[in-house]
Amino acid sequence: MSLEPVSFLPAWPIALPDLAKFCVALIVAMLVGEWAERVVRLPRIAGYVITGLVLSQFAGLINDPSLRLVSTLVDTAIGMILFELGQRVSFGWIKRNPWLLATSLLESGLAFGAVFVVLILLDMRAPLAAILAAVSMATSPAVVMTVARDLRAQGQVTERLMLLTALNNIYAVFTVSMLFAWLHLEYRHDAYTIYLHPVYLLAGSIVLAGAAAYLLLGLLEYLDKRRGTQVLCVITLVIVATMLAEALKFSPALTALAFGAFSRSMDRKRHFASLDFGDAGLIIIVAFFVLTGSMLDVRFSVTALLAALGLVAARGFAKLVGIIVLGRPSGIRVRKSSLVAIGMLPMSGLALLLARDALALYPHIGRDAAGILPAAVLILEIVGPLAVTYVLRTSGEAGEGGHHGRP
Amino acid sequence: MDDLEFKSSTPLTMGVELELQLIGPRDCDLTRAASDLLVLVEEIKHPGEIKPEVTESMIEVGSTVHQRHGPLNDELQVIRDVLVSAAERLNIEISGGGAHPFQRWYERQIYDRPRFNRVADLYGYLAKQFTVFGQHIHVGCANGDDAMYLLHALSRYIPHFIALSASSPYYQGVDTAFDCSRLNAVFAFPLSGRAPFKLTWGGFMDHFHKMRACGIVESMKDFYWDIRPKPEFGTVEIRVCDTPLTVNRAAALAAYAQVLCHRLLADRERHDAEFARLGEDLYLVYQYNRFQACRFGFDGNLIDPYTQHMSTLREDILATIAETYQSAAALQATQAINDLVYLTRIEGNDARWMRECYADSNSLEDLVWRQAQRFRAPAAVGKKAA
Secondary structure (H helix, E strand, O other), X not given: OOOOOOOOOOOOOOOOOHHHHHHHHHHHHHHHHHHHHHHHOOOHHHHHHHHHHXXXXXXXXXXXXXXXXXXXXXXXXXXXXXXXXXXXXXXXXXXXXXXXXXXXXXXXXXXXXHHHHHHHHOOOOHHHHHHHHHXXXXXXXXXXXXXXXXXXXXXXXXHHHHHHHHHHHHHHHHHHHHHHHHHHHOOOOXXXXXXXXXXXXXXXXXXXXXXXXXXXXXXXXXXXOOHHHHHHHHHHHHHHHHHXXXXXXXXXXXXXXXXXXXXXXXXXXXXXXXXXXXXXXXXXXXXXXXXXXXXXXXXXXXXXXXXXXXXXXXXXXXXXXXXXXXXXXXXXXXXXXXXXXXXXXXXXXXXXXXXXXXXXXXXXXXXXXHHHHHHHHHHHHHHHHHHHXXXXXXXOOOOOOOOOOOX | OHHHOOOOOOOOOEEEEEEEEEEOOOOOOEOOOHHHHHHHHHHXXXXXXXXXXXXXXXXXXXXXXXXXXXXXXXXXXXXXXXXHHHHHHHOOEEEOOOEOOOOOHHHOOOOOOHHHHHXXXXXXXXXXXXXXXXXXXXXXXXXXXXXXHHHHHHHHHHHXXXXXXXXXXXXXXXXXXXXXXXXXXXXXXXXXXXXXXXXXXXXXXXXXXXXXXXXXXXXXXXXXXXXXXXXXXXXXXXXXXXOOOOHHHHHHHHHHHHHHHHHHHHOHHHHHHHHHHHHHHHHOOHHHHHHHHHHHHHHOXXXXXXXXXXXXXXXXXXXXXXXXXXXXXXXXXXXXXXXXXXXXXXXXXXXHHHHHHHHHHOOHHHHHXXXXXXXXXOOOOOOOOO
16 A cells, blocks of 8 residues: 555645735844844834845745735825824924925925936936936935834924925925826827826815815814724724825825825814824834835846936935025024935835836836936935934934833 | 122012923924024024023023013013024924923933933932923022021912912823922922021031032032022022913012012011021921922912911912012012912912813813913913903
């Protein structure tokens, strides 16, 4: 009698579901993040990004970034981050100190101009260069918010960093949508699109955000103000609002941002306590940065890398000039304005998605040109958190590191 | 020692120091903003002094020296307006109040610097809990003996200042049941309490030198007493007041101190005789009275150390004001004193106002917000019609 294979044992190798693989990646990321902070003194999130990058390139743990649950989680994370950032936007402050708006317009304008010029010098076609320049106006809200929260930072540099980040993200969304409309014009003969598309997107997002804020404050007034209730209301409404925005072809990012801003400015009775997602929020943050890392593309040429360095330098310098020039009138000294400017360096991983859309319109573009933005994002995903950490520590606004004593 | 030489100043002049809270408008918690605020304030010409404090979420303002309540009040309003306009550019709020209602002491971080670490090592959790905000009132004295006389004569009235200024009913997120919880944080320090019963400057210097020889203190700054002499200013300094919610209240409290000192100097012979009779027994009821004032405000009991007669603090304040009305008139302080009468009789102190706000909105964030609005508002606004 021959030996039969034992039938209750699974076939080897076992097929692990993607979600389980992804969770293993998260554990690895947390370990790397911890190690980065303790041993190398790098910000944790740089560790998460590097983990995502390495695992997706070599280990195949994050083969499928289109994981349903995960991508939903990440969309929610972005929505929550933008909502929280929006809460930092005080219309009253801008009204009382209009130099802040001037600073914001100047730094974004200069960054757009500088990046555009660099890309044109690198022989890129104007419409594409314009889109990439518009994308690079934006500072990464995720990096700024996460590092600031990790360090429990508070003070002028922190506040301005957040305000300017919120504003330049709004400009970026607006400009990119306008430029896309303009590009589409080359294919469709419809002059209205150029104006109507951005207006539809902007007005729609704002109206939707206003309605969501109204609803949220109504709920909070009615419900018991325990911590859990508030977090639950915010998370659910952010998900509903951003998904509606998606469906209605508004901008989900703008909607979440405006939702946050309105829910604060309309909160006359102060129903809104400050948000605290607790430790559960951490997994979303880790997932977000691991996925961001996994989206990074390292297969760019040396030429692209050099061009990207030029782009990063031009962008950083433009922001530095813009913020320092108007720093004094807006009420802070040169040292603090330069810190704010350095903190503005992180570039959003979302830029990649936008850039991919843009590049799709130009299938025949050279490999070098296509690699510039991914290379720039890669540099800034690593350098960005470092810059923000440095800025918040140097300005003395960091409360403490991740480990704080409990009573 | 020469550092303890009492610098003579014009009798009955007065000055005020206020420690103020810097608030982030988003969460209404304390925020780090002092150094940025100071940069902006330096650009604007203003009277008095605006100074940093150990923590970045606190700022201290000091008035110049004044003879009368009116100009002091005006000056404090100017300083307040300068502060508020600078704060607006930085998106922060400024608030009075003896303690922040809900900041968590265990979240206060001691910065990783040698000086702070030494304090933290020595005092442990006390160092973190000591984030409180007070008003200091200085009254000028011709010489050290006068200062020591006023110091002890004023001790009977310390509960008045506690009840009139009390504005720290909430602390660490709870209603403490005290009108003034701030002093509980002060009492925990070993060199707090009352000054020794020395009636002359020479006697006091002697005490100080002994303490220094023991290595307990290095300078006058190490004493956290409720009232202490300030030789370099030539003043006696009352330190028990919570920072009131408005600068006008702060000015009125200074005027009250001035009026009391005026009267006490006139009654000096009688008091000297009482001091001789009572000796240290002058302070027999001191702790009891102080506790009653902190805990119950105007409703607390006060035992007169001279007669052992017990009455409520409210009655005692009103009786004292009635007795000193001549002095108030002579010092052109009747307006300020009338305000204090109104508040003692009808309106209640800031602690009561704060409890009413909280009862209304059930939110400590909202309370802090309203405190900040009250700090900005001119005196007339927000005051109930008489």
